[in-house]
Amino acid sequence: MLERIELVKPADIEARSMEIIRQELQGETWPEPEFSIVKRCIHTSADFDYARNLCFSKDAAKIGVEALKRGASIVTDTRMAASGINKKRLAEYGGEVHCFMDAPEVAEEAARKGCTRAAVCMDRAAGLSGELVIAVGNAPTALIRLFELIQEGSIRPVLIIGAPVGFVNVVEAKELIMTAGVPYIVPKGRKGGSNIAAAVCNAMLYQK
């Protein structure tokens, strides 16, 4: 069995993976930086649905890359995405990752208001200063609250990565956030997740 293992140097595994993904996309391509984002989402999931479902508002990926290079910070509703985002690269540009999910006062406020912790996290994001990329990888309720905050004029993110995953209000929350008038990157439908949210962030961070 071991003889079937392809010998690839550790440093070359990612490049080889991206080459295979490009081959299997059979000539289908996107402009950059969109293409890097599509490929990295497929790389993290082995799911070619991301070649179909990823929606970019006009120049969204370019806007995101430029904002991160100017030192924008990232707010996410999931610890796993916070863990997966390349914080070292982000810090080189001057940004940091904020995730408020673990704060006990967030849980208390959510219980008091009868909403999710993820929704309270968006209220917290509205209190931050500086440019923000909001990367939602778990809760559609975060996107719904974010939409309300944008409508109220309480927050104006540079870019929204709307990648919650699941079965309850996920499709609807994504469609809603695409009408908020803010640049977005959204995998339409039920799919998404913390790995996808982190992959979109990292693909932008890795742009030359």
Next chain:
Amino acid sequence: MLERIELVKPADIEARSMEIIRQELQGETWPEPEFSIVKRCIHTSADFDYARNLCFSKDAAKIGVEALKRGASIVTDTRMAASGINKKRLAEYGGEVHCFMDAPEVAEEAARKGCTRAAVCMDRAAGLSGELVIAVGNAPTALIRLFELIQEGSIRPVLIIGAPVGFVNVVEAKELIMTAGVPYIVPKGRKGGSNIAAAVCNAMLYQK
């Protein structure tokens, strides 16, 4: 648009999601605790492929649940999985999560040996005492090294969750680890990832 949002209390969202998953599986079922694992992998990815690709060796899920309840620890090759595993629940049973990916000496050893950090992490796991569940959510090289360590008699995990994701040696490494003579839970094929590795662990931790 907001009127299309289904009103579900935060505490009920997961149960409602699981109900939808069960409905869409159209009567297809598994014994427990396998069914909980299949459903949680679909819940975390919105990808029904996990109803097809998850392979369980005989009693693997039951063996995993019992080991965790006895206080087995979990070793993983990904920080994101370490972040996603319910460490509070694990600690209640006496276990903890080990992830050696960030240790500078692991990076040094990998560079010196020309292997991946994930492979070195498996060497580190072999130095741990007590019962271990190994949850691989990223690197096929971790599974290949784990196979070698089992062959040498250097480690004997209670259960292997073999869920690396990707395009280079992933399929082959999964097939290899299924021949190691150790109980396994493996999503066959290219799919997997840190979200899946964490979902399998959490589904077992949440068993009554």
